[in-house]
Amino acid sequence: DTGVSQDxxxxxxxxGQNVTFRCDPISxxxxxxxxxxxxGQGPEFLTYFQNEAQLEKSRLLSDRFSAERPKGSxxxxxxxRTEQGDSAMYxxxxxxxxxxxxxxxYFGAGTRLSxx
Amino acid sequence: GQQVMQIPQYQHVQxxxxxxxxxxxxxxxxxxxxxxxxxxxxxVFLIQLVKSGEVKKQKRLTFxxxxxxxxxxxxxxxxxxxxxGTYFCAGFGSGTYKYIFGTGTRLKxxx
Numbered sequence: 001d002t003g004v005s006q007d008x009x010x011x012x013x014x015x016g017q018n019v020t021f022r023c024d025p026i027s028x029x030x031x032x033x034x035x036x037x038x039x040g041q042g043p044e045f046l047t048y049f050q051n052e053a054q055l056e057k058s059r060l061l062s063d064r065f066s067a068e069r070p071k072g073s074x075x076x077x078x079x080x081r082t083e084q085g086d087s088a089m090y091x092x093x094x095x096x097x098x099x100x101x102x103x104x105x106y107f108g109a110g111t112r113l114s115x116x
Numbered sequence: 117g118q119q120v121m122q123i124p125q126y127q128h129v130q131x132x133x134x135x136x137x138x139x140x141x142x143x144x145x146x147x148x149x150x151x152x153x154x155x156x157x158x159x160v161f162l163i164q165l166v167k168s169g170e171v172k173k174q175k176r177l178t179f180x181x182x183x184x185x186x187x188x189x190x191x192x193x194x195x196x197x198x199x200x201g202t203y204f205c206a207g208f209g210s211g212t213y214k215y216i217f218g219t220g221t222r223l224k225x226x227x
Contacts, residue, residue: 033214042120042204042217043159056213059117091158100147100166103208105215107158 004108012114020078021111025094035091082115118143120207122218135192137221139205148188154201
């Protein structure tokens with residue numbers, strides 16, 4: 001068990017609906033990442049938080065995607081007006097912080113989204 | 117933008133044979149990490165390389181970072197069925213906070 005929790009594990013939704021995922025990182029990890037992974041591909045970077053600040057967001061991410069980490073602990077990823085192309089595994093990872101020994105990413109089990 | 121490619125995409129080996137996957141970045145990296153993802157699982161950290169030309173070993177696994185810090189390799193000696201999974205490299209570039217994951221090499225070990 002890596003300690004990063006994601007909820008829900010699976011989400012089935014109809015096209016056009018909004019969905020929200022939650023990630024609880026390992027306690028005291030101040031860096032949090034969201035990735036998207038489709039079958040046969042590597043994790044694709046979506047966004048990154050240092051504590052509560054969102055420091056980087058993928059240019060590939062449409063305006064329908066938003067992420068928050070209001071208190072620097074858990075994070076949420078919302079997708080508005082879902083499309084079938086949003087179907088994927090959404091992975092969250094956390095790391096302790098800056099520095100070579102502190103930037104190991106620990107991944108959660110992911111949330112699998114299916115858009116019908 | 118930065119791209120990280122891995123070859124081969126798939127590799128099937130007989131148990132006991134060696135396996136190597138190669139990772140190539142379009143830009144110079146600050147450091148590189150390797151992860152293993154079992155079927156149905158999530159990526160699990162294996163190792164991090166920082167220095168140019170660095171070589172690290174973990175039991176049957178040998179990791180190398182190229183002199184130019186643009187490529188890396190993972191070599192597994194005498195594969196076992198427990199080595200099955202997809203191996204990803206993830207490169208960290210300068211001027212960014214993000215790791216770019218490679219396309220992965222899926223290893224299948226035949227008993």
